[in-house]
Amino acid sequence: MQLNTLLTELREYSGIQNKKDIAAIKGLIKNAYRHFDHPNGDDTAAIKTSTGYDLFATEGFLSAFVAQDPWFAGWCGVMVNVSDVAAMGGHPTAIVNTIWAQAGERTNAIYDGMVAASQVYQVPIVGGHTNLHTQDTHLCVSILGKAKRLLSSFDAKPNDELVVAIDLRGEFRAPFLNWNAATNAPPERLRADLALLPQIAENNIASAAKDISQAGILGTCTMLLESSGVGAEIELENIPKPAHVNWHDWLRAFPSYGYVFACNSDNADTLVATFAQRGISAAKVGTVTNTPSINIHADGQSCQFWNIEEEHLTDMTIKNNALHIREQHYA
Incomplete structure (x- = not known):
């Protein structure tokens, strides 16, 4: 080697x-988070509460990945978010999703994958946004969690x-x-x-x-x-x-x-x-x-x-x- x-x-x-895309937009958002007590740029955002922290995260997925393996993309939408919450020392509590796609087998497979992972990780999908009148397929999944430390x-x-x-x-x-x-x-x-x-x-x-x-x-x-x-x-x-x-x-x-x-x-x-x-x-x-x-x-x-x-x-x-x-x- x-x-x-x-x-x-x-x-x-x-x-x-x-x-490096993160660095490219850093200056555009710097004034939006200055009042919070945890720095931007971690696996999740963390907002201090009386009992610990509320955690917030979101993940978007490459269209090529979603098109190639839609069921697994849906699964990963849940899995990578619960992993981000865990990386902060937290427990996941709820998930929302955004899907822009066309109605059909591919979109059904995305939802099937998300539901399967939601059941396995026992994190409920509580809402989202759906548009089934777009040519390309776009998937984004967001999560809430809580941490004591x-x-x-x-x-x-x-x-x-x-x-x-x-x-x-x-x-x-x-x-x-x-x-x-x-x-x-x-x-x-x-x-x-x-x-x-x-x-x-x-x-x-x-x-x-x-x-x-x-x-x-x-x-x-x-x-x-x-x-x-x-x-x-x-x-x-x-x-x-x-x-x-x-x-x-x-x-x-x-x-x-x-x-x-x-x-x-x-x-x-x-x-x-x-x-x-x-x-x-x-x-x-x-x-x-x-x-x-x-x-x-x-x-x-x-x-x-x-x-x-x-x-x-x-x-x-x-x-x-x-x-x-x-x-x-x-x-």
Whole structure:
């Protein structure tokens, strides 16, 4: 494996490069969220309440994906949203959706997938918006949740351990690099696996977390570290990976259950064991540093993956937000 070639190609992967769209609109919305007490740019919005936080998130889906696999797109509409809520240390409570499409089998399949996932994850679909008179198919799903204590992309600290947890009990769902460990799993197991995240938050086992998204494992690490204003040294070969999958595909994969955490080194073994007890692969993969650079090590090679200071990804950072949540929530 030539590490430099692997990472050079990965940096140009659309799943990562498309995250720069967030930075492109950041200035347009900066005055819209300044009165809230949690920075914009996390897995969900978080609004403080008397008992914790209300969580809000939304996900849109590529038309090509919806057209190719409409049932799974509907399923993912629910699944990725509940995963975002879990990444914040929360429990999902309700879902709404928006579908612009034509009436017929494809649209029916989208709804069938959403209903199936709603039943499996026991999160009700309570409303939405439907237009069945459009040529193209567009799907967006939004979610509400609640958390007692937050996990956040904004609270990774130097000397924290980076931990990656992924459910490897699945397979790619062709033709995309979606690692599906959900649709054939027992519903009770899926719900209990998601419930680990609020337990981790409430027991203060980790301080920072992010759901592994279309940006893949290293792209998601980059977003978390950028938000916290830190960097990391990462051991690539420590990342949980199916033995038969190559790194080129795995670093672009979107796992149905996958998270990146930052935690105090004293808690890292406990965090790994928490997932291992449920058959989920987890490992310490690196250390958070003060330097705004993400460096990857593998097979005796070392290479810089991302210089956060020189190249923004989402540009949603502590420095760019009016509020600094570390003292608020994790003092």
